[in-house]
Structure formats: C-alpha cells, structure tokens
Amino acid sequence: MNHVTVMAGEVVEALAPVNGGHYVDATVGGGGHSEAILTACPRARVLAFDRDDEALATAGARLSRFSDRVEFVHASFDRMPEELRARHIESIDGLVADLGISTPQLDQAERGMSFRHAGPIDMRMDRRGDETALELISRLDQDELANVIYEYGEERASRRIARCIKQALERGELRSTVDLRRAVVRAVGPRRVGGLDPATRTFQALRIAVNGELQQLDALLAAAITLVKIDGVIAVISFHSLEDRRVKRALLNRAQWQRLSSKPIVPSDEEKANNPRSRSAKLRIARRIAPEMMFDDDVDISTDSDWPPEPESER
Ligand SMILES: C[S@@+](CC[C@H](N)C(=O)[O-])C[C@H]1O[C@@H](n2cnc3c(N)ncnc32)[C@H](O)[C@@H]1O
Structure with missing residues (x-):
C-alpha cells in the first residue's frame, strides 16, 4: 500500500x-x-x-x-x-x-516492523548497517531488554516480556516477528488495551531502539x-x-x-x-526568531496534556 x-x-x-x-x-x-x-x-x-x-x-x-x-x-x-x-x-x-x-515499511513483511506479517526480526529503516532487532535482543541482557521495552514502549509488563523473549531466544524459538509476538502474548496474555494488540508497545520499543x-x-x-x-x-x-x-x-x-x-x-x-x-x-x-526577539505566549511547561502516553498503533 x-x-x-x-x-x-x-x-x-x-x-x-x-x-x-x-x-x-x-x-x-x-x-x-x-x-x-x-x-x-x-x-x-x-x-x-x-x-x-x-x-x-x-x-x-x-x-x-x-x-x-x-x-x-x-x-x-x-x-x-x-x-x-x-x-x-x-x-x-x-x-x-x-x-x-x-x-510500505510497515507492510513489507521482510522489514520485520509489524507483528501482523511473518518476517525476520529486523526493524531497521536503513538497511546499510545498523543492528537488527534480533541482534539487539541477543546482545542485551534481560534487564537491559526490559528497560528498553519500558522506556520506549512505556510497557508496564516489560520485565515479564523481556524474560519470555529471552527464553524463546534460548530455546531457538525466536525466528520471526510472529514468534516475537507469541513471546509477548505468553508474558501478558491475549489482552487488548483500548483495542491495541498486546505486542504493540514492545514492537514500538524495539523499533525505536534499533533505529535510535x-x-x-x-x-x-x-x-x-x-x-x-x-x-x-x-x-x-x-x-x-x-x-x-x-x-x-x-x-x-x-x-x-x-x-x-x-x-x-x-x-x-x-x-x-x-x-x-x-x-x-x-x-x-x-x-x-532572532536571539534578541522574545515573544510572550501562554506557555505552561508544567502540564503534559498527553498523559497517559499512547503508543503508535498499527492499524
Ligand atoms: C512517516 S514517513 C514520511 C512520509 C512522507 N512525509 C510522505 O508524505 O510520504 C517517515 C519517513 O522518515 C524516514 N525517517 C525516519 N527517521 C529518519 C531519520 N532519523 N533520518 C532520515 N529519515 C528518517 C523513514 O525512513 C520514513 O521513510
């Protein structure tokens, strides 16, 4: 598309x-x-x-x-x-x-960005060199992986998810994006929060980390x-x-x-x-603006109206 x-x-x-x-x-x-x-x-x-x-x-x-x-x-x-x-x-x-x-990046299974298509666990936007998501998952220890999922996916179940992903990797059961989604579902169950797939936040987090x-x-x-x-x-x-x-x-x-x-x-x-x-x-x-020009506006930096955060959803 x-x-x-x-x-x-x-x-x-x-x-x-x-x-x-x-x-x-x-x-x-x-x-x-x-x-x-x-x-x-x-x-x-x-x-x-x-x-x-x-x-x-x-x-x-x-x-x-x-x-x-x-x-x-x-x-x-x-x-x-x-x-x-x-x-x-x-x-x-x-x-x-x-x-x-x-x-197109989301739709192409071989890019590994989506849990809806079976593809390699890649997720790189630039395929010239960066580490793939699977390489990232292999390199990080379980706590570091949990931190990535928590920080970039704002996922509360990050520790359980990281444990299940690492277990799947050790058992040789992490070959595709579908396997990755399955590991997340094993950790959190088939819950849907506000219509979101349980893997949404974890995929977002890994993609953000892979692409910096x-x-x-x-x-x-x-x-x-x-x-x-x-x-x-x-x-x-x-x-x-x-x-x-x-x-x-x-x-x-x-x-x-x-x-x-x-x-x-x-x-x-x-x-x-x-x-x-x-x-x-x-x-x-x-x-x-030029450095000497400052405008008064009604800014309130203390409020974040976008709280609680929403992940980017795959629709
Ligand atoms: C949402 S799409 C842009 C769509 C475009 N505005 C249009 O109307 O067709 C985002 C694009 O930005 C690229 N991109 C994301 N992060 C980037 C970065 N750090 N440097 C360069 N390109 C980046 C992605 O590869 C992707 O092609």
Missing part, C-alpha cells in the same frame, strides 16, 4: 514556501510533503532526506517532474548539517519532519536551530507521546522559536476518517 501523507495542507500553510526558497523535507518517505511544497511554489527547492533507500526510490519516481528543483539525500537526521554544508547551503527557509515509519529514533529526533531539533534561518519555519509531525514531548519542549525555547500555534494541530475529522493512521498525529510549528 502507498503511504498517505498526513496534514499536507497544514504543513504547506505553515511553511508558506516562497520562490527561490530552500526547504528540507527530513523524512521524504513516499514524497507527499515534498510534492505539496514543490506544487505550491513554482520556484521553491527541496532537499529531501530519508535513511531508507527504498523510500528515496519511491519518492524519486513520484517527484520526477520536479527533478530540477528537488535533490534526494540518503542520510539520517544527524548527518543533515554536513550534507547541507557539502552543498554550500548555509541556511534554509523551512524544514518539515514527518516522524516514524511509512506504510529519539536520539535522531534530538539531533534534528538541535540542527534546526542552526539551519533554519531567522523567520524560517519548522513543522514536525509526531505519532506518539515520546516524540511529541521532545518536540514540544524544544519549540518552547523562546530564545529560539516563536510557536505559531500554542496547541498541536491535529488532522480534521475528515482526514482521520479517510486515513486512520493520521489519528494519532500531532503537528507542531514554530518560527525561528
């Missing part, structure tokens, strides 16, 4: 691309946000990043008609500053990041401060509270950013009905 782009209209409205402007799409995926920017502005340029070479191939085909204004870069967030430097781009007019995984997703997001938010020019805009879409909390905190720095919306923007009811994956999406947007 193709990836359906989330809140494309809202992102373009926030970035308000201008002719001659340089924009970064940090997560080009199927190319939807880049396409929206390039279509909205006939002389805007996009540098489109993804760490997944298959995503770049898909986006490249979709955006071939814009080939004189878009360039694709096979790199993750932490390499963005050096990739821009290598192209002599000192600053950008806007940046969009649509976090997490794409529908939170460290990558921190690198992106740090790079954005130096890369986005004064008056440029950042737009970040997140799909679970571990990500959204980080984005929220970064954009609350009033010496660097002026938030363009005090609350996160969420998809319309119509978009949620048409694209169930969009239901958990939150878009946060902010304008880069």
Whole structure:
C-alpha cells in the first residue's frame, strides 16, 4: 500500500514556501510533503532526506517532474548539517519532519516492523548497517531488554516480556516477528488495551531502539536551530507521546522559536476518517526568531496534556 501523507495542507500553510526558497523535507518517505511544497511554489527547492533507500526510490519516481528543483539525500537526521554544508547551503527557509515509519515499511513483511506479517526480526529503516532487532535482543541482557521495552514502549509488563523473549531466544524459538509476538502474548496474555494488540508497545520499543529514533529526533531539533534561518519555519509531525514531548519542549525555547500555534494541530475529522493512521498525529510549528526577539505566549511547561502516553498503533 502507498503511504498517505498526513496534514499536507497544514504543513504547506505553515511553511508558506516562497520562490527561490530552500526547504528540507527530513523524512521524504513516499514524497507527499515534498510534492505539496514543490506544487505550491513554482520556484521553491527541496532537499529531501530519508535513511531508507527504498523510500528515496519511491519518492524519486513520484517527484520526477520536479527533478530540477528537488535533490534526494540518503542520510539520517544527524548527518543533515554536513550534507547541507557539502552543498554550500548555509541556511534554509523551512524544514518539515514527518516522524516514524511509512506504510510500505510497515507492510513489507521482510522489514520485520509489524507483528501482523511473518518476517525476520529486523526493524531497521536503513538497511546499510545498523543492528537488527534480533541482534539487539541477543546482545542485551534481560534487564537491559526490559528497560528498553519500558522506556520506549512505556510497557508496564516489560520485565515479564523481556524474560519470555529471552527464553524463546534460548530455546531457538525466536525466528520471526510472529514468534516475537507469541513471546509477548505468553508474558501478558491475549489482552487488548483500548483495542491495541498486546505486542504493540514492545514492537514500538524495539523499533525505536534499533533505529535510535529519539536520539535522531534530538539531533534534528538541535540542527534546526542552526539551519533554519531567522523567520524560517519548522513543522514536525509526531505519532506518539515520546516524540511529541521532545518536540514540544524544544519549540518552547523562546530564545529560539516563536510557536505559531500554542496547541498541536491535529488532522480534521475528515482526514482521520479517510486515513486512520493520521489519528494519532500531532503537528507542531514554530518560527525561528532572532536571539534578541522574545515573544510572550501562554506557555505552561508544567502540564503534559498527553498523559497517559499512547503508543503508535498499527492499524
Ligand atoms: C512517516 S514517513 C514520511 C512520509 C512522507 N512525509 C510522505 O508524505 O510520504 C517517515 C519517513 O522518515 C524516514 N525517517 C525516519 N527517521 C529518519 C531519520 N532519523 N533520518 C532520515 N529519515 C528518517 C523513514 O525512513 C520514513 O521513510
């Protein structure tokens, strides 16, 4: 299945691309946000990043008609500053990041991201080298594995789950994503919390750990401060509270950013009905400000309205 782009209209409205402007799409995926920017502005340029070479191939085909204004870069967030430097781009007019995984990544059994398809326990977005989820499970001891499941999946039964996964591994019974799900079910039973599969949080946790997703997001938010020019805009879409909390905190720095919306923007009811994956999406947007300009806003950093956290669900 193709990836359906989330809140494309809202992102373009926030970035308000201008002719001659340089924009970064940090997560080009199927190319939807880049396409929206390039279509909205006939002389805007996009540098489109993804760490997944298959995503770049898909986006490249979709955006071939814009080939004189878009360039694709096979790199993750932490390499963005050096990739821009290598192209002599000192600053950008806007940046969009649509976090997490794409529908093709979730749907392809051989990528091992989903408990719905039998595949290798892989979960890497970038298949050039990182450790697979199975290698991670083998390397960590039981307590370390429990910590990963607790921290990145916010899973209360993390200790029991880690024990059952390690047992399955030792018995040679951990060969596929279906085996991994079975080990989770053995630990917690076939419970469904709010319609979620019992393996949802554990799969999310392992995927976040394998891909270093939170460290990558921190690198992106740090790079954005130096890369986005004064008056440029950042737009970040997140799909679970571990990500959204980080984005929220970064954009609350009033010496660097002026938030363009005090609350996160969420998809319309119509978009949620048409694209169930969009239901958990939150878009946060902010304008880069000059260091001496500080705006007063009604920020309350002590409250986290998104508590208790929701995992990203496989729908
Ligand atoms: C939700 S999809 C983006 C979909 C895209 N906006 C569209 O409309 O088609 C997220 C993409 O970001 C990529 N990605 C996630 N983390 C990344 C990172 N740290 N560096 C580069 N790409 C990343 C994934 O490989 C995936 O293709």
